[in-house]
Amino acid sequence: MSLGHYVTMLRNGASGHRGVSGHGTMFGQMMTATLADEILTDAPGGVRALFCIGANPANALPDQRYAIEALRALDLLVTSEPVWSETARLADIVFAVKQPFERPDHTQFLEGLGLEIPFAQYTPALVPPPAGSDVVDDWMVYYALAQRLGLQLGLGVPVDMERTPDSDDLLELLTTGATVPLDTVRACPAGAVFDRPAPTILPAREGRDARLALAPDDVLAELDACRDGLSGRPDMAATHLLVARRERETMNSFGRDLAVTRRRFPTNPAWMHPDDLAALSLTDGARVRISVDHDSIVAEVRGDASVRRGVVSMSHGWGGLMTDDAAQEGASTTRLVARDRAVQAINAMPRLSAIPVIVSPL
Template sequence: MNHVIHRAEVAPQGSTDISVHPRMCPICEAYCGLLVEADSRTKKLVGIRGDHEDPFSKGFICAKGYSWTELHDDPNLIKTPLIKRDGKFVAATWEEAFDLIGERLNAICKKHGPDAVGFYFGNPIAHKVGLLYYTPPLLEILGSRNIYSASTVDTTPKFLSSGLMFGDCTAVPVPDVDRTDYFVIQGGNPVVSNGSLMTAPGMPKRIKAIRERGGKVIVIDPRFTETAEIADQHISIRPGTDPYFLLAIINVLFAENLVRLRHLDGKVRGIETVRALAAEYPPERVVAACTVPAEVIRQLAREFAKSDSAAWYGRFGTCTQSFGTVSSWLQDVINVLTGNVDRAGGMMFPVGIIPNVVFNDIFVGDVPPVNRWQTRVSGLPEFAGTFPNGALIEEIMTPGEGQIRAFITMAGNPVLSNPNSQGLSEAFENLDFMVSLDIYLNETTRHADVILPSPPHAMHSDFPAYFVHLMVRNVPKWSAPIFPLEENQRHDWQALSEIAARLAGITVEDFEEKQLQAMLKRFIADGKHPLAQSIDPLTARTALGEEPGPDRIYDLLIRTGRNGDAFGLDPDGLNLEKIKQYPHGLDLGPMIPRVDEALKTPDRKIDVAPAYIVADMDRLRAALPDYEQPNSMVMIGRRDPRTNNSWMHNLNVLVKGKNRCTALIHPDDAARLKLSAGALARVSTHIGAIELPVTITDTILPGVISIPHGWGHDKEGVELDIARLHPGANFNQIVDQRLMDVPSGNAILSGVPVTVEAVAAS
């Protein structure tokens, strides 16, 4: 199938205006190389196929990748700025929109201070280089502490545990899937997600390759997932009990003398603390909670420790539980204790030709990048400059100094993707002013006063700016825009520059220059190139040219980076012009050992017992009896191969056919609850109820119900024509935003106690 061009239904027959463009798929973290057929006359994308010349993805493409053709000219895409007048959105000019935004935000900041303006960005900013590079300087000018992101929905625990163990929030060790002998996947389903916090296109092939070379793959999950289907072993675990399971593994490592730091000897501190903590949890102690036999735990610990190389990878399911940070931490403790961090085939720190420059907070002296300030109402901890999303509703709704009165959302739909959708909707209605930058009028942006449209991906250049620190191979790339902007379109970075300039009271040109000079100064001082500090700033500035935008920043980062040309001082080095000569990608090889460079802890050692996380162990101990004797069913999420973010539900090619928003339930539970296949179940918590059809399957643990995220497209005022035909039920309508993982403030979406009942037929 990968060799066949997938033509969109709109493809003109016999057109002579079609050209083929190598691009990176903009939809998920895998960043697959695609060949995109574009019609220059109609400005449509008319065909997509996997790019076999891409050295990283080698032709792989999934169903979502094909949907780009439909996304590109979805009639629901917003084409012009919209301003709400008398409750209705009307088309406006960019100047009108920018003027209104500048006037209202400045007035609110002046009267109430910068914290009165909140800001939320969704994960698509990682695929929009303009947003990625222009958001940090905008936030700096805004000066608000009320910054929120999609991360505390599903990822912050991993960033936090990495930040405290290795000293850098973005130093997340990534499994070296192409060389490992033993791969443990806990709470992740990379066959469906195509990898998360791990950029490795074509995960099904890569997983199969582990087995073909004699390795072993283990999946730990409450559900027999699509990844479990191609693994050697599936270990079914009760949702939320992963930290006990992990402590039991560590207990075995110590008890059976299996700890061997190998090359990490002398670089690790806190081992005795971990030994003492794990001593409380021999496998037999956790069996009742985890529902995993003690011998299975022992066997796994032994095999993992004795493998030549092994990688323990944890994702969504382990981040989104009551002890998300503890789970994320313990996974990497296992990797460290078995000498599998910074080792080929283990968990490594990716090296790219550019550094990740976004939200890469590190220790300053002895001060870790967490809890340096707290939310106003509940005192929740900041992490890497952002607050837990669970604080948003109360920060908007609670009067007083510092109350959020205006809000900016960017490339996100928090009303659907965050807990307590209804509460968040009501909170947004309570704002004095709201701006959204988005492609759609969706469940969130309908609350805005101004919506700025983001142009389609095909209209901007692209390069792996964010995922560079998650890629299992170092494959730089740059893709040209397929179409130029139309007259009434603006790049995302142009829109952010205009807002930033109005907030700062300077011209856009001055904002651009200031930002560039600051980056230049920073990377002449901190660039990884050995000659970076010898770069002449004036020579560099001249070389970067006068064309503003993210490409110029990419060039700067390449040239001051480890493989760069140091602005001519290293003529064999790379710059953007050279990267452009490899439109399918330039393969610079696998990850390399670099722990000494990656570590940013105060003593440059790996801290396997960070005090901030260890402080959560009393809570963990106290919770064990609840897991041993659960008194209700629990809900977990689910990713479907055809969805990623909520906006994908507006693409017919992805939602047509069978209903994908169903609840998975075990036959024993179905029989007990008198639910037949396809019957409606009512799933409720103390904050609400949803109804959706059930799929009965023995692939899920009894006592667990699995419901996918991102559905619930039945709200008034939304212009998502396809999604409204397939509304589905909203998982987040019944999740309490106040329930969080304590150290990180991450939402709890896995192991949520729920009541499940059959809906009586009317």
């Protein structure tokens, strides 16, 4: 079996769990966009307890109203958060976790994303948690739970389940077998580019002639369907297309509450071309309702000549728990994402951008 066929099998759920939506797993993981359905199902095997780390599903899942209904239906919701997020407000248990500068770390995660040079850095904890705070390392929640359940954890090698490790112990385990030992990286406090030979691809082993399937048949079919959909006109009732926008101060919902972020953008405006604002008799700061057939949000508009006409550009990750208080919390664009239309066949991803919407002045 070629690698391409093997990956296709994993994507199609030929092995592993298959959820109520009919989608299988991808490398052992279920599809995030189907989580609410997996919670609300009455079928055996539905999700009844959810532990969140590094995630804010009450803000990020498609069709926020439906997602919040699902999260409220859980028997147990636990989250690890440094801020009072939407998910934290719904949770039964919230663990306050250390901030990045309060714990040691190294660059292995970034290296795995594909740094073009062999750079590495280790940093110790730079500041202690605030006096009187009750915080925990984010990994400790899961280590302690596994310890009580009698489970063995591993980070490439087994983790000691008798003696509770500290963060530095785990960083050591993560770098087991590294071409540059962690002690060598620690000796360069500012980080360094290490003299390592460039990776090379060796010739195929004798008798092996497999090739990567760069475009499996189902991927090509999905691209064809996408192209055919783009060739037609969008929903004729729509006045604009809502597209995603990134701000340099935020990553999803993280960072939106920082003072430096709020000074530049107190909320997430709806950016539109000035000619589109004029056509609707709008000026900067005016409020509009942005609607789809299943929900709507209220936002403040701003002019941006770099935005195409007919387009509304908004950052995601803002808004509260189903409020229209755009002046205080911004607006949650996931309320406008349909969970059951324009869904990708392979990974169950709904349409997150270029969403047909109606913009109406208030």
